Amino acid sequence: MVFEIQEQVDLTPYNSFGVSQMAAYFADIQDPADLPQAREFAASKRLSVLVLGQGSNTLFINDYPGLVLYMNNRGREILPGAGMLRAAAGENWHELVMFCLQNSLYGIENLALIPGTVGAAPIQNIGAYGVELDQFFVELEAFDLKTGEIRHMSKADCEFAYRDSLFKQDPGQKLVVLSVTLQLAVEPVLELGYAGLKEALLGQEATPQRVFDAVCAIRSSKLPDPKRIGNAGSFFKNPVVSRAKLLSLRESYPELPAWDTGDADLVKLPAAWLLDQKGWKGKQRGGAAVHEDHALVLVNRGNASGEDVVLLAQDMSSSILQGFGIALQTEVRIV
């Protein structure tokens, strides 16, 4: 296909909230060899550049005045070296998880059904049910929009943390992920620590396939399918607070759950639980609403604008600040 840059493209199909905003310029990148040309185009018009996968963690609140690079390159390759695999940025993440299972490559079953692409996975270091991407990450290839060069970045270079990486910080915005290399296990490794997962497998021998099936069942039972109801998964991160803060909160809320963080003084709290205490499930503002079954998920009930979603999110975080003295941070990227 001849590479072209389109003008005035409606982004509705390119963001899982399904909000309608326009991109001034839009390039469907099926071949990374076209990136230098896209970079020159942006430089010649002094445009900002936004990299998009399947838009499952992005909320547009305005038209985008620059160039959107829609990363749509494909390819999955099992590399020499036991358990090594490389996948192109435009591959669908869940399809990669299934591909791994079919090829007896184990470890990422717990990350089944996470919406989005392979290229987006390292941006927020995707995680679920006790597993995070960085546990399997070896390196990635990225196109540097500043210099026009291809860079190979190791795990240390990427600065992974809970739902965070270098790519979410400012210098990271200039890097376009092209492919990701993972080291998977060739023998099953099962992570069953998450409450609900072990219970789902009670009475049967745990296998990677059964963990995969259980994760899909749990997710489908409480998270809305973005193909049917616009959403971007968890809207906020789970907040990390001091243990002293937890003890003081438990005086009023003895049931408040908390997880260890690896740092003895800090604990992670479920934002969904806090929001649920304040009655947010099902609340609506314009076309935006809080999901009926999960207080951390904001959904598009119909014609929500990005602004409806953000205003609802602001009210939610104000109520958590007032009620618990905790400032929630958004997980979703707001553009």
Ligand code: EPU
């Ligand atoms: N809870 C409530 N009310 C609710 C929902 C949940 O009280 O409406 C309670 C649950 O009972 C549980 C706790 O809150 O005690 C945590 O809920 P859940 O297990 O559903 O997980 P979460 O902390 O809300 C995180 C990730 C999810 C991931 C799940 C499973 C973040 C921000 N979110 O959600 O990731 O799938 O754990 O591991 O870390 C995402 O990032 O988009 C995402 C969906």
